[in-house]
Amino acid sequence: MRTSPLKEKLAAAGAVFRERHGVEVAAHFGDPAAECVAVREAAALTDFSFARLFTLPETPGIDYLDALVAGNVPKIRFGRVLHTFLADQAGRLAADCFVANNDQEFVFACESILPDAELEALLASAGVESQAKDLSADHVVLSLDGFKSWEIVKQIFGADVVGLPYLSIENYAFAGEPIRFIRAGKTSEFGYLLVAPVKIAGALFDTLQAAVAERGGRLAGVDAHDALRLEGRFFNIFQEGRRVGDPLPLGLQWMIDFEKENYSGCQAIKQRRAAGLKQKVIGFSAEAGCPALKCGAKIFHEGQPVGELVADCVSQVLHRPLALGVMPLELAFSGLSFRVGAPDGAVIRSISMPPIMPKSLTVRLDEM
Amino acid sequence: MPETTNQVILRRRQVIDTFKQELIRRLNLPYLPEDLHEDVSMLGSGLGLDSLDSLEVVLCVETCFKIKIPDENISVLRSINTVADFVIEQQDRAGGRA
Numbered sequence: 001m002r003t004s005p006l007k008e009k010l011a012a013a014g015a016v017f018r019e020r021h022g023v024e025v026a027a028h029f030g031d032p033a034a035e036c037v038a039v040r041e042a043a044a045l046t047d048f049s050f051a052r053l054f055t056l057p058e059t060p061g062i063d064y065l066d067a068l069v070a071g072n073v074p075k076i077r078f079g080r081v082l083h084t085f086l087a088d089q090a091g092r093l094a095a096d097c098f099v100a101n102n103d104q105e106f107v108f109a110c111e112s113i114l115p116d117a118e119l120e121a122l123l124a125s126a127g128v129e130s131q132a133k134d135l136s137a138d139h140v141v142l143s144l145d146g147f148k149s150w151e152i153v154k155q156i157f158g159a160d161v162v163g164l165p166y167l168s169i170e171n172y173a174f175a176g177e178p179i180r181f182i183r184a185g186k187t188s189e190f191g192y193l194l195v196a197p198v199k200i201a202g203a204l205f206d207t208l209q210a211a212v213a214e215r216g217g218r219l220a221g222v223d224a225h226d227a228l229r230l231e232g233r234f235f236n237i238f239q240e241g242r243r244v245g246d247p248l249p250l251g252l253q254w255m256i257d258f259e260k261e262n263y264s265g266c267q268a269i270k271q272r273r274a275a276g277l278k279q280k281v282i283g284f285s286a287e288a289g290c291p292a293l294k295c296g297a298k299i300f301h302e303g304q305p306v307g308e309l310v311a312d313c314v315s316q317v318l319h320r321p322l323a324l325g326v327m328p329l330e331l332a333f334s335g336l337s338f339r340v341g342a343p344d345g346a347v348i349r350s351i352s353m354p355p356i357m358p359k360s361l362t363v364r365l366d367e368m
Numbered sequence: 369m370p371e372t373t374n375q376v377i378l379r380r381r382q383v384i385d386t387f388k389q390e391l392i393r394r395l396n397l398p399y400l401p402e403d404l405h406e407d408v409s410m411l412g413s414g415l416g417l418d419s420l421d422s423l424e425v426v427l428c429v430e431t432c433f434k435i436k437i438p439d440e441n442i443s444v445l446r447s448i449n450t451v452a453d454f455v456i457e458q459q460d461r462a463g464g465r466a
Contacts, residue, residue: 083413166412186413233407233447251405254414258398277402333380334406334449336373352449353407361411361442 002116004049005140005198009205013219020222020238022115023050028221035224036231036316039187040359043146043212044220045205051141052095052110052119053195054132061106061131068126068264069097070247072257076101081167081184084255085237085247086110086122091268092245093252094122096237098184098193100169107169107180107195108132109141113242126264140201144208145191145220145228147359150368152211153192157181162368174207175200187225188232188358227313230322233283233353239311240281240324243295248272249279249326280332281310283353284323290346293321299348300339306331309340317356323348383433383452390428391448395421406449414447429455 003024004010011017015026026047028035038044056064066073071084078101086095095110112119123132144152153161157172164170164183172179177200185191196204209219222238229236235252244250247269258273260266286293299307307327315322327350334352339345371379388401397404397415408414411422422445426437429451435458437444444454 167416233409234413251408253399253403253405254408254416258403273403280405283407330377333377334453335376335380352447352453354409354446354450357443357446 002050002136004047005138005201006047006049006205009202010047010219013209015219015221020050021113025050026219026221028223029219032221032223032227033314033316035218035220036227038212038217038220039146039189039224039228040317041147042215043144043149043152043217044224045208045212045217046143046145046220046222046225047205048141048143048193049136049139050111050222051136052112052116053135053139053141054108054110054123055135056106056108056132058101058104058106064127064131065099065106065108066260067262068123069099070256070260070263070265070269071099072260073099073106075257078103079168079170081169081182083167083184085252086112087247087263087265087269088122089125089265089268091247091265091272093237093241093247093250094264095119096235096241098167098182100180100182102169102180103171107182109182109193109195111237113237122264135195138198139195140198140205142194142196142201142205142208143185143191143225144194144212145185145187145189145225146212146217147189147363148215148217149185149190149192150363151215152208153181154368155211156207174204179204186232186234186236187228188234188354188356189360190363226311227315230311230313230324231315231317231354231356232358236311239295243310244281244326246272248277250281277329279307279326280329281324281326282332282334283351283355284309284325284338284340284348285318285351285355286321286323286340286346286348288320290321290340290348293323293340293346293348295323297341299325299327300343300345301331303343306338315356322351322355325350379456380452383455384448386432387428387448387451387455390432391425394424394428404448406452407447409447410445410451425451433459435459 095112100107180195
């Protein structure tokens, strides 16, 4: 099982670890609800070293990556990041990906639900592996997220950093070493991914952790991020992505360039698109304390099972359970009432997502 | 009298279909209406609309539904579904419903 280079530091800070798709991750630090609140109100630091990370030279990397992912790689402007996915040949989701055009190189970051060996085989099928430099073993990925996280990166890296648009990449230095800095959070608050060499990882972690603590924030685990992504309706490959598999009912069409003919899984996805959607994943909410709002629970309409929950959390903003469920197209509308768990189970309501207004959207650039 | 499930669906579908078609036309989006999931974020991630695009979205709502989105109400633009919620709520108010 792959472990993080920061494992000792995380363990010393009270991390509770678990295995996720062949990688050991820090699930939480004792209080995942407080970790969620920290992101919404202040900032939180999370080890994202579970992500697979590669760099490729601009040429031929651009062609290799374009033959692999669903989005259009040649259209990525310098300094920008494409959010897309990697599918297997059957058009089933394998990884949630960022592809960044970063000065003579492409950075390819994957949140994968495939074991490392299977992911590498998929990359090799497009010729990527032979050209790619795998940074996963000698780099860490730190995710800094939260309403006040921009204050922290400004303090450490300078004022320029706050002007970076969402989905962009820039190179900075820390302790004399280069850091790839990606603005790309998935919590709906300000978010930054910092890719740093292992030799400065400990020092960077300590610096960020101290700055986070100064602002009332804390360390967070991946459990908090699962909840934050659902609350912000960011796609989560480890939850609904893994359970549904097909990108179309999940609403990931925006990650696809439908004019492309050659990416992994392209033909299968095109055929399903042409056949028309049959199901769609939508949001649900229940009254506080509803015990049945759990992944796998059946959704009932007029006494008949019609859908199933595929992700769940308790929102620390709304103080009630939220879920995503896969539903037949004719019932995939918000504003409807259903039963969950049994024909006479608790009432849940389909809702418009995202149900929260993040604080970060209220901050104006001239205030930063 | 409360709307039935079918009435809720029919009304919502009309609002969403109208809005999607106008959104695609105005912003020249490379998608079919059925490709646009109603919960996909319109700003930032998802459709990735910028501030100029968001003005087009506001105009889109005005054109389609004769409803103005106040400047301070940016939260309406989070997704197609949140726009639909706003339109339906405003229509209800104007019609004396709910």
